[in-house]
Amino acid sequence: MGTGVTWLKCPGCRLKCRPAAVGAGGRCRRCDHDGLLRLTLGGREVQLVPETRQG
Numbered sequence: 001m002g003t004g005v006t007w008l009k010c011p012g013c014r015l016k017c018r019p020a021a022v023g024a025g026g027r028c029r030r031c032d033h034d035g036l037l038r039l040t041l042g043g044r045e046v047q048l049v050p051e052t053r054q055g
C-alpha cells in the first residue's frame, strides 16, 4: 500500500499508458516511439474531505 501509480507518456503522440500495457521494449504501441517518459501519480496520499453537515 502507498505505492504511487506509474504511467508512461509518449513524447511523440502524448499517449498515456500503463507500463504493463506497453511492449516488452517499452515502446509506444501507437507510434512505436522509444523512450517513454515515466510519470508517477499518487505520490501523496489523498484524503477525502467529509461532507459538511447541513441542516
Ligand SMILES: [Zn+2]
Pocket (backbone or CB within 6 Å): 010, 011, 012, 013, 014, 015, 028, 029, 030, 031, 032, 033
Ligand atoms: Zn506514441
